[in-house]
Amino acid sequence: MDCAVEAASDFFKLSSEAKEEFASEDLRQPVRYDTSSKDSISMSRAFLKHYAHPLSDWIQYWPEKPTIYREYMGKYAVEVRSVALQLIEAILEGLGLGKEYLNEQFQEGSQLLSVNCYPKAPQDPVTIGLAPHSDYGFLTILLTSCQGLEVVDRSSNSWKTVQQLPHALHVHVGDHMEVLSNGQIKTAMHRAVLNPEESRISIASIQGFELHEKVACAKELVDKQNPAKYKESSFSDFLDHLTANMDNKHRNFLESLRM
Numbered sequence: 040m041d042c043a044v045e046a047a048s049d050f051f052k053l054s055s056e057a058k059e060e061f062a063s064e065d066l067r068q069p070v071r072y073d074t075s076s077k078d079s080i081s082m083s084r085a086f087l088k089h090y091a092h093p094l095s096d097w098i099q100y101w102p103e104k105p106t107i108y109r110e111y112m113g114k115y116a117v118e119v120r121s122v123a124l125q126l127i128e129a130i131l132e133g134l135g136l137g138k139e140y141l142n143e144q145f146q147e148g149s150q151l152l153s154v155n156c157y158p159k160a161p162q163d164p165v166t167i168g169l170a171p172h173s174d175y176g177f178l179t180i181l182l183t184s185c186q187g188l189e190v191v192d193r194s195s196n197s198w199k200t201v202q203q204l205p206h207a208l209h210v211h212v213g214d215h216m217e218v219l220s221n222g223q224i225k226t227a228m229h230r231a232v233l234n235p236e237e238s239r240i241s242i243a244s245i246q247g248f249e250l251h252e253k254v255a256c257a258k259e260l261v262d263k264q265n266p267a268k269y270k271e272s273s274f275s276d277f278l279d280h281l282t283a284n285m286d287n288k289h290r291n292f293l294e295s296l297r298m
């Protein structure tokens with residue numbers, strides 16, 4: 040885990056030119072570097088996003104520098120995906136769907152790594168690094184170098200700081216789990232605030248289905264009393280939604296799926 044943070048940190052220390060090599064406004068690029076100045080929703084963040092599963096298909100597109108990047112990030116990606124799949128199985132079992140439910144789609148699903156770098160906060164008042172959002176996939180596993188993640192507590196509708204525990208991973212549910220469970224499990228609204236003491240690295244691993252595979256409410260969880268609450272959608276539909284709403288505030292994907 041520390042190695043993945045080190046690889047990320049070293050990448051962001053590269054010259055602007057080296058990082059800009061990966062700059063693209065096309066959300067479908069296999070690797071994409073961007074900073075807050077161009078992306079209105081993320082407020083003070085540089086990030087590198089790339090796919091990670093199957094690793095042999097994607098690793099060739101990842102940065103070659105720093106030289107440790109592919110090895111360290113690759114190892115982390117494989118390990119964290121295995122944890123995510125085990126957690127997803129447990130959730131599916133808890134929903135009464137059985138742990139093998141849609142097993143093929145999960146096994147062949149996509150994994151997106153969002154590697155973020157936030158500057159140290161300039162002064163005391165809460166400074167936002169990444170604006171409130173939920174993740175599109177089923178489950179996100181987040182590794183962070185220091186405190187900065189906040190989640191909405193649904194009971195009080197207020198922001199709660201996620202405590203930084205040494206060597207702990209943070210797990211949260213994404214939009215497609217809310218859809219699959221027909222609303223029984225809710226997506227986690229979250230944001231990142233800048234840390235006043237140090238710059239911060241976070242690595243989000245987002246587990247979804249393959250690009251064009253549709254996610255619908257599980258028919259086992261739909262009946263007369265509980266009609267389907269969401270339209271079906273794919274990861275590709277999410278990318279289209281983001282592209283179409285790049286410059287406005289209607290970026291909430293889950294809201295766009297509500298029936």
Ligand SMILES: O=C(O)CCC(=O)C(=O)O
Binds near residue numbers: 155183229231
């Ligand atoms: O930096 C964080 O703590 C959150 C990152 C995040 O939410 C994301 O990359 O989707």
Ligand SMILES: [Fe+2]
Binds near residue numbers: 172173174229243
């Ligand atoms: Fe997120």
